Amino acid sequence: MRGERAILIGCLLDGVMWASILFVAIWGNSLTLIGETVRGGPLLALEAALLIVLRRINRGTLTDYDYGTRKLEQFGNLIVGVALILGAFWLLNGVADRYDEVQEQSPTGLVFGAIAAVANLGINSWVFAMLWRASRTGTSIIVNGQLLSRLSKVISSALVAVAVIVNAMVGSEGIGHWADIVGTLIVVTVMLSFGVRMFRSALPHLLDRALGERQQATINRVLAASFDRYDELLEVRTRTQGSDAWIEIEVGFAPDRRMGEVAQLADEMAERIRGVIPGAHILVIPRAIG
Numbered sequence: 001m002r003g004e005r006a007i008l009i010g011c012l013l014d015g016v017m018w019a020s021i022l023f024v025a026i027w028g029n030s031l032t033l034i035g036e037t038v039r040g041g042p043l044l045a046l047e048a049a050l051l052i053v054l055r056r057i058n059r060g061t062l063t064d065y066d067y068g069t070r071k072l073e074q075f076g077n078l079i080v081g082v083a084l085i086l087g088a089f090w091l092l093n094g095v096a097d098r099y100d101e102v103q104e105q106s107p108t109g110l111v112f113g114a115i116a117a118v119a120n121l122g123i124n125s126w127v128f129a130m131l132w133r134a135s136r137t138g139t140s141i142i143v144n145g146q147l148l149s150r151l152s153k154v155i156s157s158a159l160v161a162v163a164v165i166v167n168a169m170v171g172s173e174g175i176g177h178w179a180d181i182v183g184t185l186i187v188v189t190v191m192l193s194f195g196v197r198m199f200r201s202a203l204p205h206l207l208d209r210a211l212g213e214r215q216q217a218t219i220n221r222v223l224a225a226s227f228d229r230y231d232e233l234l235e236v237r238t239r240t241q242g243s244d245a246w247i248e249i250e251v252g253f254a255p256d257r258r259m260g261e262v263a264q265l266a267d268e269m270a271e272r273i274r275g276v277i278p279g280a281h282i283l284v285i286p287r288a289i290g
Helices: 002-028 031-058 070-098 107-134 141-170 175-206 213-225 259-276
Strands: 232-241 244-253 281-288
Touching (some): 031 070, 031 107, 031 141, 031 175, 070 175, 141 175, 213 232, 213 259, 244 259
Parallel strands (some): 244 281
């Protein structure tokens, strides 16, 4: 619930700041602040959608997923990553258009833009601190994903604040012009780096990536330790779902083996694997062979 509260507060404050920054960005004709709204707009909508999902998870009303909601959470993080990447390329186009052309900018608008940028930095830092405290348990991918997203906002808003302050102090020509361009490129760099990172971390889980070699070797050692108690190893399937490991093992038994003996061995194998891979979801399936 702490994570839900932190995301809710972040959504409300982000909405107010997004509208404020959009207003002063247009007033002051600041590409850097326009970049902040391009980065923040889609993320704000996705943040609200993820908050709704998290609220339903916490209240037990999301019952359509028998195997949990981790893939849904990862999908949300994947969309966040794609939105950051697409927004970054749109801003690069804006930089190309303004690169060698000095823009007319309102000095008063830039001053208010600098104030809004500093306020945005303060809000992002405060919400990041709340999310960091809520994510220390590591139980929710949504909260952890929002922590990473908020970190990108803190870094970006800090650099943006510096660029906008310089632009407001020296005007729209010379150093002020280049401060606006450099500030926008900083926003682009942050968006691309965090967008690619979130995309790469979410995609393998959506594609049911198998467990790593070390975990596979651990499973093989457990199976080898019980090799004389079953008749044939038929198949081992593994996948990751968020931070969870899912393991299915099909073991063959002769038709004359007793059900109680088979069930006992299946339970023992599952417990041994659970002991070396904490939190793993294990299903041992007995099959009659021969």
